């Protein structure tokens with residue numbers, strides 16, 4: 452199907468058309484960046500597109516709300532879908548190709564394969580969202596192998612997802628460079644996310660406390676604060692700020708997600724907490740301390 456929204460953005464819905472275009476570009480010596488998304492695009496996604504344009508000659512965005520990464524009680528059916536708006540944004544940004552497959556193109560009858568990454572999938576979000584990372588690893592493997600780009604760009608907002616993708620790309624020898632892009636934040640620090648649209652006005656006022664709590668914890672740990680006591684204090688701050696529950700606040704090794712025991716390694720504070728029906732996640736780096 453070709454695109455009726457603009458001259459520049461071409462929309463394809465089947466794997467053969469995607470693969471043919473990417474293969475032709477690469478044969479002509481052009482580098483290709485892939486930016487996988489689930490649509491409902493916001494400024495954070497558009498930063499990924501900007502970065503892709505700086506790093507490659509051609510940019511391919513994907514939009515696919517992947518049913519396999521949502522649990523039975525999660526928001527698959529209510530996840531925002533705004534294809535026409537997304538097409539306009541991608542087109543205005545100069546993205547060259549959009550791959551927007553139907554579920555039947557990604558998971559035809561008889562589909563039976565799951566990509567599962569041991570360890571990384573079982574901690575943090577994996578503990579609270581059974582099967583989520585198998586769904587992510589399966590769909591991202593497919594997208595990378597369908598498009599075969601030179602690079603693929605993912606936001607650090609979903610930091611555990613980024614670590615997981617780096618792991619299976621290395622383990623499966625998928626020939627692509629995975630690039631992490633910094634989280635884009637609202638003026639008050641809230642990380643941009645399609646799910647922020649679920650927040651009520653009152654919840655939206657409380658939401659930045661998530662970033663404030665983890666950024667404060669990262670600063671305290673970098674200044675020599677005891678790691679476990681500092682993350683426990685951050686959990687308490689979230690409850691005090693009006694979050695209904697805290698799934699986790701944890702300090703982890705930035706590359707492996709193993710528990711962080713000292714600051715001579717790059718660390719990351721990762722957190723997930725709920726405001727009403729909205730589950731927010733966020734993470735920040737803990738700077739390495741020389742001589743720690």
Ligand code: PAF
Pocket residue numbers: 487488489515517520587590591609612
């Ligand atoms: O981060 C997302 O939007 C999704 O998890 C991804 C990587 C597009 C896979 O469905």
